[in-house]
Amino acid sequence: MSEILKERRELDPQDQWDLTRMYASDAEWETAFAAVDPQIDAMPSWEGKLNTAEEIRGFYDAYTDLFRTLGNLAVYANLRLSEDTRAADAQSMEARITAKYVRAISGIAFAQPEILSLPDETMRKILQDPRVEPYRFVLEDLVREKPHTLSAPEEKLLARFGEVFGAPKNIADNLMDADLVFDPVQNQAGETVELSGSNYILLQTSEDRTLRENSFRSFYKTYRQHINTFAASYSGAVKASVAEAAARHYSSSRAMSMAGENIPEPVYDNLVSAVRGHLPDMYRYVSLRKRILGLQELHYYDVYAPLTQGISARYTYDQAKQMVLDAVAPLGEEYCSIVRKGFSERWIDVYPNKGKTGGAYSSGSYDSSPYILTNFTGTLDSVSTIAHEMGHSMHTWFSNHTQPPQTADYTLFVAEVASTVNENLLIEHLLSQPDMDPQTRLALLNQYLENFKGTVFRQTMFAEFEREAHAMAERGEALNPASLNALYEGLVKDYFGPELVMDEEVRYEWARIPHFYRPFYVYKYATGYSCAVALSEAVLREGEPAVKRYLEFLHMGGSAYPLDELRHAGVDLTTPAPVNAALDKFGRILSQAERCVEEVERQTKK
Template sequence: MSENVLKERSELDARYKWDLSSMFADDAAWETAFTALDADIDTVAAFAGKLHDADTLKAYLDAQTALQRKLECLYCYASQRHDEDTRAEDAQSMYARISSKYVKLVTALSFFQPELLGLPQEQLDALVNAPAVADYKFMLQDLLRSKPHTLSQSEEKLLASFGEVMQAPSEAYKSLDDADLVFEPAKNAAGEDVEVTGSGFVPLQMNNDRVLRENAFRSFYKGYRQHINTFAATYAGAVKAAVAEASARHYESSRAMSMAGENVPAEVYDNLIATVRKHMPAMHRYVRLRKKMLGVEQLHFYDVYAPLVRDLDKSYSYETAQEMVLKAVAPLGEDYAETVRKAFAERWIDVYPNRGKRGGAYSGGCYDSKPYILLNYSGTLDSVSTLAHEMGHTMHSWRSRQTQPAQYADYTLFVAEVASTVNENLLIEQLLQNENDPQTRLYLLNQYLENFKGTVYRQTMFAEFEREAHAMVERGEALNAAALNSLYKRLVTDYFGEDMVIDDEIQYEWARIPHFYRPFYVYKYATGYSTAVALSEGILKEGAPAVKRYKEFLSMGGSAYPLDELRHAGVDLATPAPVDAALEKFERILDDAEATLAKL
């Protein structure tokens, strides 16, 4: 849906807009709850200095959990109202105020960890094992792991008060990237000017007009090149903030600090990169297939999103997309499908784009609300896949929140992309199952290959970039534009191979990746996708036992460490085996694509 036909939100049918009343009836109700929050924060903060016995500790943990539930609900409502129309000043105000209140809460409660961990070990062990706090035992045991990295109470409070300051590089990046960065128009093959924007760049790169793709590519990265020193400064600031905190907390590196929260060893990260590099020839083979299918003498980076099957132009109504998702998840059982139908019927989903609406898609909500989904549905197969993806997140949240108490309902980021990708894979496997038309089959196979390329290979490349960028700062090396450009260009050359022209502009691509401002997050996409491949294969081939294990995994929330949760589901990421198996699957799909192409 192009910008000039976007409707105002008020013009959309209510059936296609989410119903946020499970959080608050309206903005006025939100304001009332927001006003009461300060008193609740003061009540919980008053426990400072009193956490010496099990009953008091339980009272604090109960009060803290209740307060965090209230804050989460306030935050989610304000955030989702803001995302409905980012131009709306009332929603902007709500979102800004609750964000500041979150910092106040973190600062007010910063006494808890150092106070508790500062107790004598014998007293601390007795508290953790006391029957009164049995509902919080795993959380408290997990907390003990951080004792060597917990500062004094005054130091923790000081560090917490710098929360917004530490986020300043990320906020500066967002302002530059979202608001201030502008691009020159790009000419298409007919000589007409086409607008280039951040949100519109990838759709332009998917256009069949190669002239437009190239000109949009040049324009887009010219914009980044003109501000590359500023982007380098914001990213260097974010890395230095992470490195400084890690040093203050006595971690060996910023990566160790980032991974410690989920109790994931560095070997998982390093094994991922090593295993993907072992399978690099398969990626280079896919590059050659893309070059052959496009029929170009040279494959450039403005060709990497170009459609390979030009004659396939299917559109799916939202109602058809719902049916497709339900058919795809049928192997997961009627109880799973029934909840999906509930999501469709009860307006858990904000479906269509409107003027001012946030782009992209996500699954949100809080412990006490529906697990909402934001979409910008456009009728493409990619939109159908996005619906399946976000429904996977939502089902993970729903089952966790239905099964676990509030303190264990949130699953970790390490497993966050597993359920979403299982759904995506079930959808594409279902579509491929009975598809014999070579043109359509090749289209689907390429979608599958693109998922691997974008989520395993590309995110691992990002992970390698991050690992080296942070290490450079820790070694005292300059993290300037020249160093970042050189590092990124070297990695791109390795990952895409000699059949790809390494356009000069691609060295600036690192500057447009917002996930780099959330240190050591991107690798989880690759491990999550690899896990999802193993799980979806098991669901389709093994059936009921695999489905049972998978549903139990979806219900575990954060009640165990993520590697243990995945082992329960049947996947052990402590070894390279799952990534190896996933990329062997990639090679089989590549075989199928090459064989299907030969039939055309």
């Protein structure tokens, strides 16, 4: 096996996203970049005037137009940088638009404190004025956060620290995506295989255990060599969050992060408690994996190994597109037609190349189509990733085509729902195929179990890591390599149980999790997946009524609080019931997988 990454110019442009629908060229972007300065410079002129419905409406119109333009510029720069993180021109674009964003935010820092300083009676009358109707929800949400909004000079000062607060993430991103170099590794046949951040997980899914182990040890050897830098950057990110929470009079950085979406903290703690209550099922899964692989010891580099030949099947990109379309068919023709549009209009940047950002994401601005970055390798997981990211993009599409700019952005709390609905529909579609042999069925069930493992169990483990790391900083404890390694290692032991051998390298895994630099985001994967289980099952069970509720949810964007939007779709996360129901399904899928293993073993003995 030899995995050689190509330079981007060597790939077929038809397999790359088409950014010309945003800007025809980088030169056109530069023209638009320069032209936005007058808008930024005009914003401070509103200071001292925000005391009537007319002036507030005028300010928000100008604000919306400005940040709509900045959003276009920022998304394009970020997409260009993702293509090749080594590219100096893209790095420059990203840095300059970030600085301009910070300048724009600094220039409007007066607005929220000024509006919130109005007498309550004046604010009530303004909220009832028809002139502010397009911004009523925005203003009501602003009033909700009044106790945590600082004075105008203080808000302006905090805004000016935007780049400083973002520096730890930038340091970690550059280290991971551009600077880390991994030693090549050998497979069982003695062939040399290139190792990179983008192909590491692919190598961990190889049937070649020698390759899995060698890539695992090489990968974390490099992280260990830089662990002091990673610890310093993460400590800086946590301390920045803790400092801002204290300045804004929140009880903790977690309370501040969750308040932005109006999510009660018990939602987080209920998730952790529910998942910990179902850890015996995860231990069963670890044992089943060890049994199928026929190993005396199960190591961390075995947790992604394929359990059957079926899971090692490879698919072309064209096959992947059709599989996704077949899977989402229950959501109706309108939904499917837009998915087809995304495929034909090159929303997707498909294959890995040297310097390309690893992983996958969906992005886009209000005025652009959605864009999807993947590093497609032909595995079933890669197909699932396309379904996942297309779910994000469809949520964005419906929101942007229904809501005005000020309420189009859905919150992070609901962001993972649409993506995992698509993942679940894909697996359910594949499992519904007739005359399936036990090994193929086991492969699909294992993919389902892997989705639960990665999205509910692991993300909740990450959520516990974040909760404790931030609490440690708030108690004045050091966030150094020793403390962070020990915290992470202990959680892995708790979540995967006694059957898993704890290799020394495991303790460094926290350093490669980029979401830790977006405080208290990862728990939303787990809550989102739990909601997605409920919604996808409702779609398949009820048909049109559930589809209608779900599509209405996708159209809501950010026009309501996320818990209210989910209730509209049919899920209530103020109770632990959705999480427990999802984990109960994990147990049922696991039981099916265990029966498949027994059937395979019986057939093997014949």
